[in-house]
Amino acid sequence: MDLRELLKEIEKYEGKEVKLQGWIRNHRKQKEFGFIDFSDGTCFNHLQIVYDDKLSSFEEIQKYKNGSSITVIGTIVKSEGSGQSHELKLKEIILEGDCPDDYPMQPKQHSREFLREQAYLRPRTNLFQAVFRIRSVTAMAIHTYFQDRDYIYFHSPILTGSDCEGAGEMFRVTNQDLDEIAKMRENDQEKELFGRTVSLTVSGQLEGETFAQAFKKIYTFGPTFRAENSNTKFHANEFWMIEPEIAFCDLEQVMDIEEDCLKYIINYVLEHCKPEMEFLDKYVEKGLIEKLKKAVNSKYVRITHEEVIKILKEAEEKGIKWEFKPEYGEDIAKEHEKYITEYFNGPVFIKDWPKDIKSFYMKQNEDGKTVAAVDLELPGIGELIGGSQREDDYDKLVNRTKELNMDMKDYWWYLNLRKYGSTVHSGFGIGFERLLLYLTSVDNIRDVIPYPRTPGNCEF
Amino acid sequence: MDLRELLKEIEKYEGKEVKLQGWIRNHRKQKEFGFIDFSDGTCFNHLQIVYDDKLSSFEEIQKYKNGSSITVIGTIVKSEGSGQSHELKLKEIILEGDCPDDYPMQPKQHSREFLREQAYLRPRTNLFQAVFRIRSVTAMAIHTYFQDRDYIYFHSPILTGSDCEGAGEMFRVTNQDLDEIAKMRENDQEKELFGRTVSLTVSGQLEGETFAQAFKKIYTFGPTFRAENSNTKFHANEFWMIEPEIAFCDLEQVMDIEEDCLKYIINYVLEHCKPEMEFLDKYVEKGLIEKLKKAVNSKYVRITHEEVIKILKEAEEKGIKWEFKPEYGEDIAKEHEKYITEYFNGPVFIKDWPKDIKSFYMKQNEDGKTVAAVDLELPGIGELIGGSQREDDYDKLVNRTKELNMDMKDYWWYLNLRKYGSTVHSGFGIGFERLLLYLTSVDNIRDVIPYPRTPGNCEF
Numbered sequence: 001m002d003l004r005e006l007l008k009e010i011e012k013y014e015g016k017e018v019k020l021q022g023w024i025r026n027h028r029k030q031k032e033f034g035f036i037d038f039s040d041g042t043c044f045n046h047l048q049i050v051y052d053d054k055l056s057s058f059e060e061i062q063k064y065k066n067g068s069s070i071t072v073i074g075t076i077v078k079s080e081g082s083g084q085s086h087e088l089k090l091k092e093i094i095l096e097g098d099c100p101d102d103y104p105m106q107p108k109q110h111s112r113e114f115l116r117e118q119a120y121l122r123p124r125t126n127l128f129q130a131v132f133r134i135r136s137v138t139a140m141a142i143h144t145y146f147q148d149r150d151y152i153y154f155h156s157p158i159l160t161g162s163d164c165e166g167a168g169e170m171f172r173v174t175n176q177d178l179d180e181i182a183k184m185r186e187n188d189q190e191k192e193l194f195g196r197t198v199s200l201t202v203s204g205q206l207e208g209e210t211f212a213q214a215f216k217k218i219y220t221f222g223p224t225f226r227a228e229n230s231n232t233k234f235h236a237n238e239f240w241m242i243e244p245e246i247a248f249c250d251l252e253q254v255m256d257i258e259e260d261c262l263k264y265i266i267n268y269v270l271e272h273c274k275p276e277m278e279f280l281d282k283y284v285e286k287g288l289i290e291k292l293k294k295a296v297n298s299k300y301v302r303i304t305h306e307e308v309i310k311i312l313k314e315a316e317e318k319g320i321k322w323e324f325k326p327e328y329g330e331d332i333a334k335e336h337e338k339y340i341t342e343y344f345n346g347p348v349f350i351k352d353w354p355k356d357i358k359s360f361y362m363k364q365n366e367d368g369k370t371v372a373a374v375d376l377e378l379p380g381i382g383e384l385i386g387g388s389q390r391e392d393d394y395d396k397l398v399n400r401t402k403e404l405n406m407d408m409k410d411y412w413w414y415l416n417l418r419k420y421g422s423t424v425h426s427g428f429g430i431g432f433e434r435l436l437l438y439l440t441s442v443d444n445i446r447d448v449i450p451y452p453r454t455p456g457n458c459e460f
Numbered sequence: 461m462d463l464r465e466l467l468k469e470i471e472k473y474e475g476k477e478v479k480l481q482g483w484i485r486n487h488r489k490q491k492e493f494g495f496i497d498f499s500d501g502t503c504f505n506h507l508q509i510v511y512d513d514k515l516s517s518f519e520e521i522q523k524y525k526n527g528s529s530i531t532v533i534g535t536i537v538k539s540e541g542s543g544q545s546h547e548l549k550l551k552e553i554i555l556e557g558d559c560p561d562d563y564p565m566q567p568k569q570h571s572r573e574f575l576r577e578q579a580y581l582r583p584r585t586n587l588f589q590a591v592f593r594i595r596s597v598t599a600m601a602i603h604t605y606f607q608d609r610d611y612i613y614f615h616s617p618i619l620t621g622s623d624c625e626g627a628g629e630m631f632r633v634t635n636q637d638l639d640e641i642a643k644m645r646e647n648d649q650e651k652e653l654f655g656r657t658v659s660l661t662v663s664g665q666l667e668g669e670t671f672a673q674a675f676k677k678i679y680t681f682g683p684t685f686r687a688e689n690s691n692t693k694f695h696a697n698e699f700w701m702i703e704p705e706i707a708f709c710d711l712e713q714v715m716d717i718e719e720d721c722l723k724y725i726i727n728y729v730l731e732h733c734k735p736e737m738e739f740l741d742k743y744v745e746k747g748l749i750e751k752l753k754k755a756v757n758s759k760y761v762r763i764t765h766e767e768v769i770k771i772l773k774e775a776e777e778k779g780i781k782w783e784f785k786p787e788y789g790e791d792i793a794k795e796h797e798k799y800i801t802e803y804f805n806g807p808v809f810i811k812d813w814p815k816d817i818k819s820f821y822m823k824q825n826e827d828g829k830t831v832a833a834v835d836l837e838l839p840g841i842g843e844l845i846g847g848s849q850r851e852d853d854y855d856k857l858v859n860r861t862k863e864l865n866m867d868m869k870d871y872w873w874y875l876n877l878r879k880y881g882s883t884v885h886s887g888f889g890i891g892f893e894r895l896l897l898y899l900t901s902v903d904n905i906r907d908v909i910p911y912p913r914t915p916g917n918c919e920f
Binding site: 002004021022023024040041042043067068069071096097098099100103105120121123124128129132133135136137139140143147150151152153154155156157158159160161171172173174175176177178193194195196197198200207210211213214215216217222223225227229237238240247248392413414416417418419420421422423424449450451453455456457458459460 | 462464481482483484500501502503527528529531556557558559560563565580581583584588589592593595596597599600603607610611612613614615616617618619620621631632633634635636637638653654655656657658660667670671673674675676677682683685687689697698700707708852873874876877878879880881882883884909910911913915916917918919920
């Protein structure tokens with residue numbers, strides 16, 4: 001049986017014999033007794049296994065090392081120790097797989113850097129047992145939220161022939177040997193499998209919109225890629241995004257959905273990952289659970305970019321020194337995001353951004369200066385969700401792409417959506433890893449991705 | 461409100477006024493009446509909207525074209541027509557987005573080939589409303605199955621530095637301009653973002669095993685890539701795979717899981733996609749639902765590869781002419797798969813395959829000739845799931861990679877799993893699109909992927 005099943009109702013098993021399979025996380029040996037800290041990975045909590053020298057194999061068992069895999073049979077009894085209510089009194093043990101003394105995951109504190117080098121073993125530690133279970137459960141929270149509300153899960157393509165947003169930040173893909181290409185003077189398109197140069201997607205939004213115009217409500221959840229050479233705690237070259245798109249939905253309505261969705265996810269994780277969250281609250285950030293509960297119980301402020309700048313300027317008058325001077329018509333800095341969430345003491349939607357610092361596809365407001373974009377700023381983490389109402393007017397969209405000198409030949413289909421039964425529609429994007437940083441309070445994106453890809457790092 | 465919500469309990473809304481937003485799928489005009497076939501994409505079924513010339517906007521409404529998006533307000537009434545129990549008697553209509561006469565999705569039969577060229581519009585047709593909702597629901601069935609059983613959803617990396625299985629069939633990825641590379645005489649690794657040549661993954665299994673050795677039960681569900689130039693109905697260059705890995709699980713147990721999992725998925729889809737499945741049963745393959753129900757209710761046969769060859773040879777003696785002669789120690793052909801599932805009149809697990817035609821990581825059986833691999837063969841589609849017990853003995857695995865002249869320097873971590881608390885463990889892979897072909901009876905992989913990537917095709 002799984003340890004999770006056992007621990008769920010351990011009283012029921014009192015006095016009963018059970019069989020478990022898992023690993024030795026720690027092994028304390030005394031002269032007449034031994035204690036094995038046992039985990040099978042199905043739940044965060046461990047089970048204490050007790051054995052004594054009445055077992056004929058006592059001396060043999062005492063040789064079993066940390067990291068070894070074992071099968072155990074024994075009786076569940078009330079524990080006399082203080083760390084646990086029950087323990088397993090060993091009757092029989094089989095060593096399934098030995099583990100040498102040089103096993104890197106000894107039961108002591110390891111640095112996060114060391115653990116990244118041992119990325120294939122780190123999920124066996126408490127921290128990563130918590131983080132990667134939360135990652136899995138958060139993914140399920142997202143699927144459950146959208147599927148319960150009749151959204152269609154849309155697999156946006158990863159290989160793409162076009163690059164609209166992130167010029168120069170895309171990975172190029174080829175089926176040819178790169179050395180072969182190097183030998184050619186010019187890249188021969190005909191040798192390419194797709195007959196053209198293709199790249200890895202930076203966003204599934206544009207394709208997602210096509211499905212929203214058919215199914216009304218869709219969401220993507222898949223990997224996206226950026227080729228940028230950014231060595232920060234928040235950037236990875238491969239990351240997962242959730243991108244919902246909703247037809248017949250304006251900016252105010254999409255804020256409703258974002259807020260509802262985020263609160264749902266937080267509640268789901270708090271409910272399904274109790275021991276993991278308690279561990280993180282204790283060892284990673286004190287007050288984490290309270291912070292998350294507060295985010296669930298607060299009503300998110302909605303304010304325009306212009307009003308934000310006004311508040312930031314007033315703060316300057318009151319004596320606050322900004323590293324970056326806040327200006328109407330310009331982007332806001334990390335320090336501003338921080339100030340605003342503290343000013344309102346909670347999450348803040350900032351909407352109606354200057355059009356020149358936002359994307360071509362965003363709905364142009366009537367003032368001619370702003371677009372119906374909205375960023376959700378959270379205390380402690382800054383921007384978590386970016387969304388907008390999409391431009392649904394064919395002529396306005398085409399004009400905007402001309403102003404920006406964009407080559408739209410690969411996007412005829414995207415523009416045509418505005419011709420064939422166009423709708424008021426909106427969507428947003430959540431960086432899955434950024435959401436996990438928020439939920440876990442872990443501070444480096446490398447520690448919430450099983451095998452992170454960052455500049456210089458593509459191992460495992 | 462959404463149409464799905466309305467249609468779920470339409471009797472409750474009888475005599476009540478509702479407001480809906482969606483698209484005109486068809487518009488039949490008569491002198492004093494008009495009928496709009498209305499869909500908002502949230503469910504397979506449509507709603508009939510009726511209006512008459514008592515409306516002051518009657519003449520205006522009659523101009524509304526197929527494909528246009530509309531907001532309608534009206535009363536739900538019992539229908540006098542035969543096609544539906546209820547309809548909406550129109551009170552007010554707003555044209556949200558017009559649609560020109562050259563709209564490609566007119567309400568008539570289009571060829572599948574034509575619809576592929578219009579891939580961004582085809583989800584608006586009945587067939588693709590059914591297929592892509594089933595795709596979404598099937599994904600949810602998979603997540604629900606594994607999460608309910610405490611599997612960890614593991615995001616295997618897409619970018620990878622190694623190519624163990626599919627030499628020559630990987631896409632190469634670079635952050636450099638391919639033309640720039642062409643100008644260089646040799647591929648300069650230092651210019652690469654990761655400091656090495658990287659590729660797109662063909663499978664998440666090997667990394668998945670590392671997490672199974674920490675969490676006991678995991679599954680991947682993500683995109684995988686093959687650079688092969690295969691123009692068939694069953695091959696795409698980008699496709700999604702589900703790859704569960706389970707520690708403390710042998711070949712017989714993994715067959716139990718595969719069978720249970722497939723039956724669960726089928727039941728889930730039959731339950732959650734009734735109108736879609738009825739549509740496919742009527743228009744794509746008569747008897748589809750019955751075929752699926754039979755697969756749920758049958759017990760899958762388990763038989764060795766050797767026994768299969770024996771049956772095939774006996775068939776030859778009885779006069780059956782094989783295009784490919786069945787031989788002990790060799791692979792079996794499509795015609796053999798077909799014969800075997802017909803012979804047993806249901807799904808068949810074929811296990812214990814000749815080791816030379818299977819992968820290096822499969823558990824070597826004691827006979828020295830076979831490995832503990834298993835393929836699940838289904839009537840009508842052939843192989844759907846491929847699985848195996850994994851080699852858990854360090855020396856045997858290393859010897860096998862030497863026999864096969866494999867360069868394992870990028871796989872030190874994979875080998876080490878056999879050193880640090882190794883376990884009997886197994887896993888399997890389901891091609892998501894092949895599963896969808898089976899569930900829908902659609903016959904071309906291009907028609908179950910939103911934007912398929914096949915040789916020469918990377919549009920949208």
